[in-house]
Amino acid sequence: MSHIYIYSPSSAVRDKAAFKRGVKRLQTLGHAVELDTDALSSAMRFAGDDATRIAAVTRAAASGADVALTSRGGYGLTRILKDLPYKAIAKSIERGTQFAGLSDFTALQCALLAKTGAATWAGPAVIEDFGCEGIPDDIMEACFDDMACGQGEGTGWTVPITDARYLQARSKTGDLRVRDATLWGGNLTVLCSLVGTPWMPEIKGGILFLEDVNEHPYRIERQLTQLINAGILGRQKAVVLGAFNRYKASPHDKGYKLQTVVDWVRTQVKTPVITGLPFGHVPTKVMLPVGQKVELLVQDRQALVFWG
Missing domain, CATH: 3.50.30.60 (LD-carboxypeptidase A C-terminal domain-like)
Structure with missing residues (x-):
């Protein structure tokens, strides 16, 4: 269905099992999933040091994916707001990449809106939503698929x-x-x-x-x-x-x-x-x-x- 690029701009992924479940669930739904090279990196409580996470956001913007989806929230984006590639993110959105996430992702969304006026999506994250134990919520999945396919109204x-x-x-x-x-x-x-x-x-x-x-x-x-x-x-x-x-x-x-x-x-x-x-x-x-x-x-x- 869609090409989804998963990256980690905030806290480190500790629950690897949930991460794997989330990736598998997205693939089961028919999406092609690409993982950022540092999606599972860790430095203290963060998903890599600041430079690593800035680079991850930059790669997400250059991925050409239909959706750039965060692995999880937590904390970390406010540390790097001054160094994020806002113009590159905005251009990737113009080309069709939809950036989506929630929680700590609010920092990137607001900063991008303030700096460029570019629109993003508040929605699920890989671990909390697609990687939950049991069956993920069907309304959440349907809304996500509508967004990924450009059908949500x-x-x-x-x-x-x-x-x-x-x-x-x-x-x-x-x-x-x-x-x-x-x-x-x-x-x-x-x-x-x-x-x-x-x-x-x-x-x-x-x-x-x-x-x-x-x-x-x-x-x-x-x-x-x-x-x-x-x-x-x-x-x-x-x-x-x-x-x-x-x-x-x-x-x-x-x-x-x-x-x-x-x-x-x-x-x-x-x-x-x-x-x-x-x-x-x-x-x-x-x-x-x-x-x-x-x-x-x-x-x-x-x-x-x-x-x-």
Whole structure:
């Protein structure tokens, strides 16, 4: 089906079995898989030293593949943002290579968008998604195949009843429609680390989507507060929240939870905030075109994002 180039720009691949499962699964789906020469390199916690990972990104841009897919996230890209070959990546995207990933990959996506305006894809990674134990999520695979074949036109989901009530309180119809807005965002922690740097896109009137993992709700609130105080949330036409998972509640919380955070943020900005986006560190994961113009429609409890 597609030529997929797998590289490791962030943390080292420790789970070799999951990596092999991911590669095999992609091949089983009919894709031709090419591995970067340093895909399994390791230097401390990273997938090779900084120079090695910069070279890996450069090779991915020169690969001519249909899709350049990260092996995993973790941490490492913010260390090398100043030295990445942005023009080469943008040219490879113009030639048809789609760069895809999530989590730490948010740093590269935002920096590339800020520097060149080039669009990438928020989506799966080899180990977490294709290399999981058992059968990978069929929606994730279908969305990935649509992207790889150039057939994806949008995605939809059902918002929680609390969102429907919130939107009803905002307008008589309870509907939300946003047209011609740039979709951008990704991992909340990574995005916050870019505030005040040249790698943070200056998007006004966009649709900002966010997700995170292993972060307690109070930490999520603290980071969202950073985006509020920086004026970033208030400049958007909509904020869409994906999965925030794998954290542990504390007895100290006394009823404070993720919904508390969402409710509070909604009182701080006029920008509509909706939830339930199937994206993040979860099995069911859609593909999202970062940097593309999209349309968002929420009607009753059905949310749709179009970019076809």
